[in-house]
Amino acid sequence: MSDGLFISFEGVDGAGKTTQVQQAHNYLQERGLRSRVTREPGGTPVGLTIRELVLHGLAAFPSVAVTGGTDVVDASDDLAPRTEALLYAADRAEHVAQVVRPALERGDIVLCDRYLDSSLAYQAGGRDLSVDVIRRLSLWASQDLLPKRTYLLDADPSQSKSRLDHEPDRLESAGDDFQQHVRQAFLQLAQREPDRFLVIDATQSIEQVWQIIQDDLDKLVEGREPDLPQVDDDLPDVDDENDDTGAQDDADKDESAAGYEDDEQATETDWTESADTSDQDDQSMESGTAGGDADDDSVPVGSRARWLLRPRLLRKTR
Incomplete structure (x- = not known):
């Protein structure tokens, strides 16, 4: 692999991951360092379909999911925990193969809004599945790819959920006990891998959280040469005499x-x-939101996947 750098952002819903991902991207671009913003689930066209299913359930696909011989899907229909885990693994396999690894091979800095640790925290911690099983499944799907750095934005779910500005999805609606288990699972993961994780108190202001990330990011990219085209602001001199004549x-x-x-x-x-x-x-x-879990509004501007979200956005406004 080339000189690519893989960084993930983790935390409970509403901790502010999406905001900090964009802050990091803008900062790296200003330094002339090429970075790529992506997310899980939904970092690829295939992943967008999986995202709709795992975050909004079968009711997101009333035209294709047939229940009881009709085209109407009951809102109570839900995914089994193992099914959910396998869908996240499928999304990760596609995402790593189509987006993350190619970008790292080009030497890009990849900023990922959620990655493998979210599966461990939500499926193992929240759904009570085996941590070892979920980890092996995720590593198999990603071919053992782990981030160089994981920023864990830690916040009490009872506080962070107030930052959410959209209708709660399946995981956000799972209840306070579920969210507390997820938070504790994240913290346990950070204790096991202190060299990879940087735990940050997400109850601080956006600026305070970003300053901590920026200081660490500077160390990670130290010595990297700018790889974005530089714009030359110097204009060529104009011959005043020729300019005035005629x-x-x-x-x-x-x-x-x-x-x-x-x-x-x-x-x-x-x-x-x-x-x-x-x-x-x-x-x-x-x-623009100081929190959230990388819902539809977190797709990077110019992403080839952004237009695929339009049917869902239109559906929301009806």
Whole structure:
């Protein structure tokens, strides 16, 4: 593998992972370091389908999931714990093969919103499945790929859930006892691998949490050369004498043409401003919330998978 760097962000729902992932991405880009934001579940087109199923249940697919001879799926229908674990493993296998490993081979810094440790905390800790079984399953699916660093944003679920700004999914609705078991499972994982985990008190402000991550991130990327194209802001010198000679004649000659070009430029400016506004709206869906669990609004702007979420977003507004 090349000089790629794999970093994951973990924690209970509402701990602020998605916000810090975006902070890290922006910071690395400013330093000229190429980074890739992704997530689990749902980091690939296949993963998006799995994400809908594990987070929203069979009711997310009323047209394809047939129950009792009808096309109506009962909201009480749910996934068995082993089925859920296998679906997460399938998502991870596809995600690592199609996104994470290729990016690391290119030398990118991969920032992942949830990874293997979420399976261990939620399926083993919350669902009472065997930690060893879930770990072996996840390592098999990922071909033993582990992050270099895992930032665990630790918060009491009773506090962090107040940050959620969307309708709770299956896991977020599992109850306080479930969430407390998940938190304890995360902390136990961090104790077992202190060299990989950095546990951060997520009840601090966004800026305080980010400062801790930034300080550690600086150490991880120390010595890496910028690999993003650098923009040269220096404009070439203009020959003032040549610029002045005949300037008025040229202006008079091309008066009508200049007016036409101005109209085109105005049109182009309007289009650009509209695109910029759209980008800002999209970005606000990603990182404007100080918490959340990488729901639909966490898909990176420009991601090829983002358009696949539109049917679900439309469904939400109905």
